[in-house]
Amino acid sequence: MVVYGMDPYAFFLNNQKKYGDVYSYVMGGRTMTCALGIKGNDLVFNGKLSQVSAEEAYTALTTPVFGKGVVYDVPNHVFMEQKKFIKFSLTTEILHTYVPLIVEEFEKYVSQSGKFGVVGQKSGVTNLMTAIPELTIFTAARSLQGQEVREGFDASFARLYHDLDRGFTPLNMLFPNLPLPSYRKRDRAQQKMAETYFAIIRKRREQGSPPRDMIDSLMNQTYKDGRSLSDAEIAHIMIALLMAGQHTSSATMSWTLLHLGEDPDIV
Numbered sequence: 001m002v003v004y005g006m007d008p009y010a011f012f013l014n015n016q017k018k019y020g021d022v023y024s025y026v027m028g029g030r031t032m033t034c035a036l037g038i039k040g041n042d043l044v045f046n047g048k049l050s051q052v053s054a055e056e057a058y059t060a061l062t063t064p065v066f067g068k069g070v071v072y073d074v075p076n077h078v079f080m081e082q083k084k085f086i087k088f089s090l091t092t093e094i095l096h097t098y099v100p101l102i103v104e105e106f107e108k109y110v111s112q113s114g115k116f117g118v119v120g121q122k123s124g125v126t127n128l129m130t131a132i133p134e135l136t137i138f139t140a141a142r143s144l145q146g147q148e149v150r151e152g153f154d155a156s157f158a159r160l161y162h163d164l165d166r167g168f169t170p171l172n173m174l175f176p177n178l179p180l181p182s183y184r185k186r187d188r189a190q191q192k193m194a195e196t197y198f199a200i201i202r203k204r205r206e207q208g209s210p211p212r213d214m215i216d217s218l219m220n221q222t223y224k225d226g227r228s229l230s231d232a233e234i235a236h237i238m239i240a241l242l243m244a245g246q247h248t249s250s251a252t253m254s255w256t257l258l259h260l261g262e263d264p265d266i267v
Contacts, residue, residue, distance in 0.1 A: 021037035060173060062240075065164055067235065204216070
């Protein structure tokens with residue numbers, strides 16, 4: 001672990017020269033397999049389930065954050081069904097409806113947050129690494145999650161998201177359950193966020209005629225064996241969607257704006 005921690009890239013490349021494109025090593029009591037080069041790509045993208053298992057690799061990291069019974073906490077064939085459930089609400093037609101919602105959230109954030117300079121001025125300075133994650137969590141909540149979730153996304157909910165997001169670290173990957181404050185905050189945040197979705201689901205079941213969004217879609221899906229999704233599965237899938245929708249958008253947007261800032265003549 002010491003050699004790896006000092007220079008991970010050198011560690012990977014030096015061992016590639018010694019052992020080839022695919023090799024394993026032990027770190028923190030776990031066997032890690034490094035896949036590099038052409039042979040490594042072939043293993044990752046064309047490997048059979050008997051050879052590689054995303055569930056085994058990621059469950060220690062993702063299950064405490066997303067919750068049990070979804071994504072990498074279930075057999076691969078169940079996860080594939082869950083991905084299909086999500087796709088029903090990600091059609092081209094529905095994605096088109098997200099555009100005005102994202103634009104509205106963007107304009108509201110830029111004009112009201114104070115993170116993009118003085119309101120009313122056309123130039124200013126901002127820290128994109130803090131502003132963009134904030135912005136994208138609002139756009140992800142509004143589009144992927146629905147109006148009810150977005151309306152409840154106040155400062156306290158944002159803190160819960162932050163505590164949950166801190167569960168994605170290399171330390172969590174190696175040691176999923178340590179008696180540390182960050183771990184306790186992660187678990188408490190996961191429980192509180194799940195309870196938020198439980199309340200929305202219960203309210204919809206009681207009142208009927210829910211809005212057409214991701215939660216509604218999941219509430220009406222069934223597995224191949226005829227079983228409907230449990231409230232816990234719906235809540236945990238929604239948490240996974242929130243994390244995924246924020247991370248990818250935030251990274252892409254930050255990278256784009258940083259390049260535009262470096263070369264403003266493009267704008």
